[in-house]
Amino acid sequence: MPCLVCNSHRLTPRLDLGAHPVSSFFLKAKDAPETAYNVTLGDCADCGTIQAMQPVPHHALVPPYDWLFAREPEEHLDETVENIVALPGVTTDCVVGALTYKDDTTVDRFRRKGFTKTWRVSVRGDLGVDNPAANIETVQKLTTAERMTAIAARHGAADILIVRHILEHAEDVQGFLAGLAAMVKPGGIIMVEVPDCTTSLKLNDYCMVWEEHSLYLTPKTFMGLLARAGFEPIRTDIYPLPFENSLVQLARRGTPQTAPLTPAEVAAELTLLPAYAEAFPARTAGLRAALTKLRAEKGPIALFGAGHLACHFVNFHGLADLIDFVADDTPQKQNLYLAGARLPILPSGEMVARGVKTCLFALSINNENNVVARNQAFLDQGGTFYSIFAASPRSVHALIG
Numbered sequence: 001m002p003c004l005v006c007n008s009h010r011l012t013p014r015l016d017l018g019a020h021p022v023s024s025f026f027l028k029a030k031d032a033p034e035t036a037y038n039v040t041l042g043d044c045a046d047c048g049t050i051q052a053m054q055p056v057p058h059h060a061l062v063p064p065y066d067w068l069f070a071r072e073p074e075e076h077l078d079e080t081v082e083n084i085v086a087l088p089g090v091t092t093d094c095v096v097g098a099l100t101y102k103d104d105t106t107v108d109r110f111r112r113k114g115f116t117k118t119w120r121v122s123v124r125g126d127l128g129v130d131n132p133a134a135n136i137e138t139v140q141k142l143t144t145a146e147r148m149t150a151i152a153a154r155h156g157a158a159d160i161l162i163v164r165h166i167l168e169h170a171e172d173v174q175g176f177l178a179g180l181a182a183m184v185k186p187g188g189i190i191m192v193e194v195p196d197c198t199t200s201l202k203l204n205d206y207c208m209v210w211e212e213h214s215l216y217l218t219p220k221t222f223m224g225l226l227a228r229a230g231f232e233p234i235r236t237d238i239y240p241l242p243f244e245n246s247l248v249q250l251a252r253r254g255t256p257q258t259a260p261l262t263p264a265e266v267a268a269e270l271t272l273l274p275a276y277a278e279a280f281p282a283r284t285a286g287l288r289a290a291l292t293k294l295r296a297e298k299g300p301i302a303l304f305g306a307g308h309l310a311c312h313f314v315n316f317h318g319l320a321d322l323i324d325f326v327a328d329d330t331p332q333k334q335n336l337y338l339a340g341a342r343l344p345i346l347p348s349g350e351m352v353a354r355g356v357k358t359c360l361f362a363l364s365i366n367n368e369n370n371v372v373a374r375n376q377a378f379l380d381q382g383g384t385f386y387s388i389f390a391a392s393p394r395s396v397h398a399l400i401g
Helices: 077-085 101-112 136-142 145-155 173-183 198-203 219-223 263-269 272-298 308-317 365-373 376-380
Strands: 011-021 036-044 050-052 096-098 118-120 158-164 184-195 231-239 246-253 301-304 325-327 358-361 384-387
Touching: 011 272, 011 308, 036 272, 077 101, 077 184, 077 231, 077 246, 096 101, 101 118, 101 158, 145 173, 158 173, 173 184, 198 272, 219 231, 219 246, 219 263, 272 301, 272 308, 272 358, 301 308, 358 365, 365 384
Parallel strands: 096 118, 096 158, 158 184, 301 325, 301 358, 358 384
Antiparallel strands: 011 036, 036 050, 184 246, 231 246
């Protein structure tokens, strides 16, 4: 398979995490059958980009439930919109377009500033997809130059296009970027946001890896992506967050160009994934030892939050036998089972009812303090919260000797 970014055939597989089911496929029965897909990351010797060696096809990612959605960080969006509004040529007469539901709150910010000409691609109306569960995984596949040219003609090509947290999902990165370009007027502005994988790579946190992601970007490998699709970079901002920073690039549609890294920059990028892969066995052994000790000393262990991050932590490190259940109060998840691990999902009140003394957070680091405050009964019975994330101040990784 050629590089998703630059078409080079100099891809090297580095980290093979084995075969795992899609994390959004919660099981209705503990013994229900599952389909597994190989999860392997590699890097490109020519552009330095870390990527899935074999992205899971989009049709296999459409969840069997229509109540799932992702919450993306928004603390930086006011500043990002201000940066766009301040650019030359931007007025309230501009057309603001958007690709997915993840862009809605950004578009709302433009509306509050007097921008009345706004639209967003409709999965059903524009893309003709009737499955209510189809979302990001389907939109990325259908974002092609031909389709988006027609959609832009129907709605009005965008002077400003918002694209948050979908580029990293693209199976065909070059086709996806061409689709984005087709939505923007010549000279128009695009805002693209992706997660920054640098923190996870440096802290050896393997929750970063997700079967829905094809690209694992850093500031350096992100900066040149839009240039390859004919966008002239304006600015790239890094917004710090506890688990993974947000990378936001503003660019203007111009002429196709390439923005390759220098050999020294590529060489620096190519040190990241090998080190990350090399550390994986020791990190897995350390986590098993830490949880085995906690279980022997304090009894049952629960995970808090039945999302893809919990799934990755348990499945990649093979920890299902050390965890008793997953606590999650989402009504639709009750009495289902976590994919792969086959752990039951139960209300958070079961932590007290079952005398659990150790709970591992598998939710946003920003939300940990709020959850602690809502679970005083757990603390009163001697319970301790840890976090599955290496960047959290409560990290269970800190227990590894």
